[in-house]
Amino acid sequence: MTTDPVADGWGEDAAATYDTPGEGMFAPELLAATVDRLAALADGGRALELAVGTGRVAVPLAERGVPVAGIDYSPAMVGVLRGKVDEDTLPVLVGDMTTTRVPGEFSLVYVVYNSISNLLTQDAQVACFANAAAHLAPGGRFVVELWVPQLRTLPPGADATVFSASPGYLGVDTYDTLEQQVVSNHVWFGDEHALPEGSARVLRSRHRYVWPAELDLMGRLAGFALESRHADWSGAPFTADSRSHVSVYRLES
Known part of the structure; x- marks a missing residue:
């Protein structure tokens, strides 16, 4: 990821065609399982989505009553989100998820659908974990959804x-x-x-693809311990044949 969303492929064209209502990553059963799990992990507190994009997950999570904020570095993607909800309902800061700080404290930070891999260096991915930790209350959780390199x-x-x-x-x-x-x-x-x-x-x-073990070490550097890892949002066991994982890290107090 550079500092130019258009050069990285996240400009107006991508934003205009990103949403696929009812299909793919917008399939109702996938979104329902994702929102159910995140709402439970938020445990009544505030949630922050890194790389919030067009609000695929953040909007329905906010509709569930979870206070949600977001960070995204593409103004075009945030523009699509703004056509769904206003700033009061879902505040978003345009910026880099490795350094941008949202005011307040959160019980949950999450980055979904491989977005952490858009950070193209190990240093940037380590910084993302550190930024997540900086937003969390002691004992808060950081959730990463990521594919397993094939x-x-x-x-x-x-x-x-x-x-x-x-x-x-x-x-x-x-x-x-x-x-x-x-x-x-x-x-x-x-x-x-x-x-x-x-x-x-x-x-x-x-x-930049990341093996689960490397991701766990990034978490430890930021003060996290791995709490759970599953193959999907519904809680299927993670195995050597899993193509993706949902990893939950808890900030050690």
Whole structure:
């Protein structure tokens, strides 16, 4: 992640097409499980979402009665959120989630859907944990939802894998295993997306992938202890074959 949301792929075009109501990460069952878990972890206190984006999670969480604030560095994404709720309902600061401070104290800080991997250096990811800790009351929780690097799917000598293929969509990850960098390439095409014949829409996002053990060490450096880890928001067991995880860290008092 740079200091330029447009250069990083999070400008007006991405914001305008980010929401997919009822589908994908906006599927009702996924959102319900996410909000249920976060509301329970907030335990009656305030919640702060890092990389709040268009409010996919923060808006329904606020509707559940949890006081929610947010940080996001893309004015375009926050602009879409503002079409859903006002500043009084869900205050948001435009800034970097590694350094931006929101006034007050929180019982829960969370960063979902791989957003911590948009920080492209280990130092930045460590700083994100430290910033989360700075917002929390003693005993507060920091929740990270993140995918598990799928390096086992890389054939010998290859540096790319197809992570999804469906009618009108192709997802390809390209890896730099030396620097722990990956570029996710999302390609939409065909009648399913009302695109002209022979044309496509492409979104590329850069990430630094992190193994769970490295994430746990980042937590320890910031004063956290791992409280739980599951494969999803519904509490499925995390195993060696899990493709993602929801990790809950508690700030040690």
